[in-house]
Amino acid sequence: MRRVLMAGIQRTGIAALFMMMTGMLPAQPVAKKTTALFASDSSISIQLSGNIKALLKDRGDSSSYHETRLMYNNDTIVIKAKTRGKFRKDANNCMLPPLLLNLPKDALDKNSLFYKQNKLKLVLPCKQGNYVAREELVYKAYALVAPIAFQTRLVTVLLTDKDIPAKLNAPLTGILIEDDEALAKRFSLMPVEEAKLTPINVAADSYFSMVLFQYMIGNTDWSVEYEHNITLVGKPAQRPYVVPFDFDQCGLVDAPYASPPQELPIQTVHERLYRGICHPEWPVFVQVVQRFLQQEKNIRAVFAESKSVDAAFKKMTSQYLDDFFAQLKQEKTMAAIFASNCNAEQRRLIKDFPH
Incomplete structure (x- = not known):
């Protein structure tokens, strides 16, 4: 809240x-120990499956959560996901909207990479090209000069749904960003x-x-x-x-x-x-x-x-x-x-x- x-x-x-x-x-405010997800700068691979077509199509002002499965290594987590943002949420501007991932925090194992995560922002490519990776580096640079900055993790995302275009079934570059509440709590x-x-x-x-x-x-x-x-x-x-x-x-x-x-x-x-x-x-x-x-x-x-x-x-x-x-x-x-x-x-x- x-x-x-x-x-x-x-x-x-x-x-x-x-x-x-x-x-x-x-x-200056002092940050608490970072969570496992943001403890490394190395890229990770995740997979989102479910009715991805319905999720990506739901880009209205009041988009709804859609049940989705988040897979990382051998772990499968049932989450809720919805579209977010403004400019990049508009289908006239971007092929893919940013997402908000809502994880069941209390149900995650302590050994999970996503342990203690509740909500995460996921930035997906707006257009063809490597612009998402460039943007993630900008977040890293800002953390060097500011008292408070968002934590990020570069990810390779695979969207799994037979009803979405083939080009969206290919691995995509994305950014996982900590939620506002998590940012505030960390400091x-x-x-x-x-x-x-x-x-x-x-x-x-x-x-x-x-x-x-x-x-x-x-x-x-x-x-x-x-x-x-x-x-x-x-x-x-x-x-x-x-x-x-x-x-x-x-x-x-x-x-x-x-x-x-x-x-x-x-x-x-x-x-x-x-x-x-x-x-x-x-x-x-x-x-x-x-x-x-x-x-x-x-x-x-x-x-x-x-x-x-x-x-x-x-x-x-x-x-x-x-x-x-x-x-x-x-x-x-x-x-x-x-x-x-x-x-x-x-x-x-x-x-x-x-x-």
């Missing part, structure tokens, strides 16, 4: 701002649901990590105010953390259907557009930039060392990241992109930033 946790989150405070300017950021937090939040109402570290990362990957398909492609988790009387998901519309993934909203001043997703604000807690942004620079080598390694993508994508990604990190290392470029509408004090922090 989702909780509304808004009381007190609008407080900034001189003391808190002083702490941030002196590098004394509040303690001893709770899901937050609140309409019309502004960037000032969310934890500054998670906000700046998110907006800078979205800029890095060339993604504009998100909104804090409308809770679009983000999840909020937190505690009562504290500003919640913002956690992004669904990166298929970003320039780094380069999906054939990806395009920026018409109202934005860019023509393609390959063009970067910074959508962050001149936040009152601007010193945190400077510290987040430092974190990105410290993690540059590791971010690049996520893509360069992956066995799930080809050499052409690795080369394209390397060049795309070259441009981003070059911008972070140039004072004038940073000021023009990230602080063009900021006040003199905020711009000074960029000027004094040790490049």
